[in-house]
Amino acid sequence: MPELPEVQTVLNGVCQVLNGRQVLSIVSYYPGTVIWDEALDSHPFPADFISGMRRGKYMILHFSKDVSLIVHLRMTGKLVFETALIDIHRHERARIELDDGSALRFIDPRTFGKITVINTENLEKFLPQLGPEPLGKDFTPQYLYQKTRLRSAPIKNLLLDQSIVAGLGNIYTCELLYRAGVRPQRISKSITHKEANLIIRHSKEILMEAIAVGGTSISDYRQVDDKRGEFQNFLKIYQKKLCPLGHDVENIRLAGRSSFFCPKCQK
DNA sequence: CAATGATCCTGTCCGC
DNA sequence: TGCGGACAGGATCATT
Numbered sequence: 001m002p003e004l005p006e007v008q009t010v011l012n013g014v015c016q017v018l019n020g021r022q023v024l025s026i027v028s029y030y031p032g033t034v035i036w037d038e039a040l041d042s043h044p045f046p047a048d049f050i051s052g053m054r055r056g057k058y059m060i061l062h063f064s065k066d067v068s069l070i071v072h073l074r075m076t077g078k079l080v081f082e083t084a085l086i087d088i089h090r091h092e093r094a095r096i097e098l099d100d101g102s103a104l105r106f107i108d109p110r111t112f113g114k115i116t117v118i119n120t121e122n123l124e125k126f127l128p129q130l131g132p133e134p135l136g137k138d139f140t141p142q143y144l145y146q147k148t149r150l151r152s153a154p155i156k157n158l159l160l161d162q163s164i165v166a167g168l169g170n171i172y173t174c175e176l177l178y179r180a181g182v183r184p185q186r187i188s189k190s191i192t193h194k195e196a197n198l199i200i201r202h203s204k205e206i207l208m209e210a211i212a213v214g215g216t217s218i219s220d221y222r223q224v225d226d227k228r229g230e231f232q233n234f235l236k237i238y239q240k241k242l243c244p245l246g247h248d249v250e251n252i253r254l255a256g257r258s259s260f261f262c263p264k265c266q267k
Numbered sequence: 268c269a270a271t272g273a274t275c276c277t278g279t280c281c282g283c
Numbered sequence: 284t285g286c287g288g289a290c291a292g293g294a295t296c297a298t299t
Contacts, residue, residue, distance in 0.1 A: 074293050110276045
């Protein structure tokens with residue numbers, strides 16, 4: 001599922017494709033996939049691509065004429081580049097048409113993904129409240145420790161809360177807690193300074209490793225050129241029966257999600 | 268305010 | 284071979 005490393009990888013590909021191009025139009029094939037800001041100019045396109053950035057799991061694409069796109073892939077969304085117009089794919093929910101006849105197709109079987117077209121000035125208004133970037137300087141052991149003091153929910157739920165830290169999802173949270181040696185169901189308040197240190201260090205480490213190999217392709221996730229990421233080959237606990245040391249892995253449900261952990265390696 | 272559970276949705280997989 | 288049900292889970296909304 002697209003988490004920070006997958007979104008970053010897709011964004012990098014999208015920026016390459018959009019570099020020097022104009023968007024001519026955004027076509028919607030499924031109700032609710034494309035959301036239009038009411039405060040938008042009535043004829044926003046064509047607009048020149050300026051820059052792309054990422055905030056948590058959101059892609060933000062800036063264009064001329066104060067137009068921006070907020071793209072969220074949710075669980076099964078893909079942005080696939082085509083050099084020429086072709087038939088609408090069964091799961092194609094929207095299409096971003098470019099000035100050279102190419103297009104980015106938004107393919108999303110489960111239809112949870114969204115493309116929001118906004119006036120750039122309204123960016124803050126259209127983004128939810130998001131915590132610090134996990135790879136940023138504000139995501140520190142002190143910050144996390146302070147947040148854990150206020151909560152009785154399991155630490156995994158806290159890490160999945162985008163208003164606490166923006167970009168972690170189920171897979172990397174399972175993995176980083178395994179690396180940190182902390183059980184996902186541990187009550188947040190019980191996390192020690194030392195454990196907060198380990199969680200922060202391994203969060204940053206695992207995200208950087210995953211970005212370096214193009215993310216994790218477990219089911220639908222693909223890069224813009226339809227290539228798979230490679231990090232699924234390095235997962236140690238997610239959907240495993242045995243941990244790397246050969247211990248039995250347990251799977252419990254936390255916040256409605258499968259949570260894999262090793263009772264021997266994680267305390 | 269915190270925490271939990273339902274909801275959105277469809278493809279895939281498992282057991283019978 | 285077919286069918287029903289469980290499952291996958293990011294974010295939002297309603298409820299406790």
